[in-house]
Amino acid sequence: MSEAREWSRVDTARFVRAATRDDDKYSRGVVALRTGSPAYPGAAVLGVEAAWRAGAGFVRYAGEQRVIDAVLARRPETVGGPDTGRTRVGAWVIGSGTDPEERTDAEARALREIVSGTAPVVIDAGALDLASGATAPVVVTPHAGEFARLRERLGLADADQDTAAEVRRMAAELHGVVLRKGARTLIAGPDGPVIAVDAGTGWLATAGTGDVLAGVLGAVIAANPCAPLAEVAAAGTWLHGHAARIAAGVGGGGTGHPIVALDVAEALPLAIADVLS
Ligand SMILES: NC(=O)C1=CN([C@@H]2O[C@H](COP(=O)(O)OP(=O)(O)OC[C@H]3O[C@@H](n4cnc5c(N)ncnc54)[C@H](O)[C@@H]3O)[C@@H](O)[C@H]2O)[C@@H](O)CC1
Numbered sequence: 562m563s564e565a566r567e568w569s570r571v572d573t574a575r576f577v578r579a580a581t582r583d584d585d586k587y588s589r590g591v592v593a594l595r596t597g598s599p600a601y602p603g604a605a606v607l608g609v610e611a612a613w614r615a616g617a618g619f620v621r622y623a624g625e626q627r628v629i630d631a632v633l634a635r636r637p638e639t640v641g642g643p644d645t646g647r648t649r650v651g652a653w654v655i656g657s658g659t660d661p662e663e664r665t666d667a668e669a670r671a672l673r674e675i676v677s678g679t680a681p682v683v684i685d686a687g688a689l690d691l692a693s694g695a696t697a698p699v700v701v702t703p704h705a706g707e708f709a710r711l712r713e714r715l716g717l718a719d720a721d722q723d724t725a726a727e728v729r730r731m732a733a734e735l736h737g738v739v740l741r742k743g744a745r746t747l748i749a750g751p752d753g754p755v756i757a758v759d760a761g762t763g764w765l766a767t768a769g770t771g772d773v774l775a776g777v778l779g780a781v782i783a784a785n786p787c788a789p790l791a792e793v794a795a796a797g798t799w800l801h802g803h804a805a806r807i808a809a810g811v812g813g814g815g816t817g818h819p820i821v822a823l824d825v826a827e828a829l830p831l832a833i834a835d836v837l838s
C-alpha cells in the first residue's frame with residue numbers, strides 16, 4: 562500500500578488569509594471559467610458561484626451566450642464574454658459541464674490556447690482529454706469513472722498496487738497535479754507525497770458538487786500564486802468538504818441531512834470564516 566499524507570484544517574489554514582485594507586479585487590485573485598454548455602448550463606453557474614464564494618476578487622466567464630445569460634442571472638457580479646487581455650487571469654477552470662464529442666473547432670482552439678498558457682488550469686470533466694497536451698501548470702480532477710478512462714487513454718491501465726500509486730503515476734505521466742475525487746480524494750503532483758483529503762460526509766455525493774469543487778480550486782489557486790499547486794489543491798478540497806459538512810449539519814456528530822450542490826457553494830464563506838477563526 563502506498564502512503565498518503567492526511568490533510569488537515571491546520572494545513573488548509575496556510576492557504577487561506579483574511580482580506581486586508583491593502584487588497585483590491587485583483588490581489589484577491591482573478592478566476593476565469595470556460596465551462597458549461599447548452600446541455601449543461603448549470604455546471605457553469607455552479608462553478609462561477611463557487612469561485613465567488615471561495616473568495617475570488619474577480620470572476621470572468623467565457624462561453625456561449627445562452628450560458629453567459631444563465632451565469633449572469635445568478636451572479637451579475639461576473640464579467641461575461643471572452644477575455645480581452647486586460648485582466649491578468651490567476652487561474653482558469655475548464656471542462657465542467659462540457660462534452661468533448663460536441664466540441665466545435667472554435668472551442669477546441671480556445672481550450673488549446675488556455676492549456677498552452679502560463680496561468681494554472683483546473684481541467685475537469687469534458688476537457689480531461691486535453692491534459693496530456695498541456696504545457697500550463699494543471700490540476701486535473703477526474704472522478705472514479707473519468708480516472709479509469711484517463712488511465713486507459715494514457716496507457717496506464719496495467720495494475721498498480723493501489724489507487725494512491727495510480728494517482729502518483731498519472732501525475733508523473735502528465736507532469737501535473739492529479740486530484741482523484743471520491744469520499745477520500747487523493748491528490749499528487751509529479752514529485753512529492755500523495756495527499757488524502759477526507760470529505761467527512763457522504764451527503765456530498767450529489768450531482769454538481771464536482772462542478773462546485775472546480776470553482777473552489779480556481780479561487781484558491783488564484784489567491785495563492787506562488788504556493789505548491791498540489792497543496793493549494795488540497796486546501797481547496799478540504800474547504801469544499803468542510804462547506805459540505807456545515808451545509809449538511811454534520812458538525813455536532815449527528816447524521817446530518819441532504820444537501821444540493823448550491824448549498825455547498827453557499828456554505829463556503831462559513832467554512833473560510835471557521836478556518837480563519
Ligand atoms: N447541473 C449540471 O449542469 C451538471 C453537470 N454535470 C456535468 O455532466 C457531465 C457528465 O458527467 P458525469 O460524471 O455524469 O458523466 P460521465 O459520462 O463522466 O460518467 C458517468 C459514468 O461514469 C461511471 N462512473 C464511475 N464512477 C463514477 C463516479 N464516481 N461518479 C460518476 N460516474 C462514475 C458511471 O458508470 C457513469 O455511467 C460532466 O460534464 C459534468 O461536469 C454534472 O456535474 C452534474 C450536474
Ligand SMILES: Nc1ncnc2c1ncn2[C@@H]1O[C@H](COP(=O)(O)OP(=O)(O)O)[C@@H](O)[C@H]1O
Pocket residue numbers: 704742743744745746760761762763764765766767768769770771772773774
Ligand atoms: N461517498 C462520498 N462521500 C463524500 N464525498 C463524495 C462521495 N462521492 C463523491 N464525493 C465528492 O463529491 C464530488 C462529486 O464530484 P463529481 O463526481 O465530479 O460530480 P459531478 O460531476 O456531478 O459534479 C467530489 O468532490 C467528490 O470528492
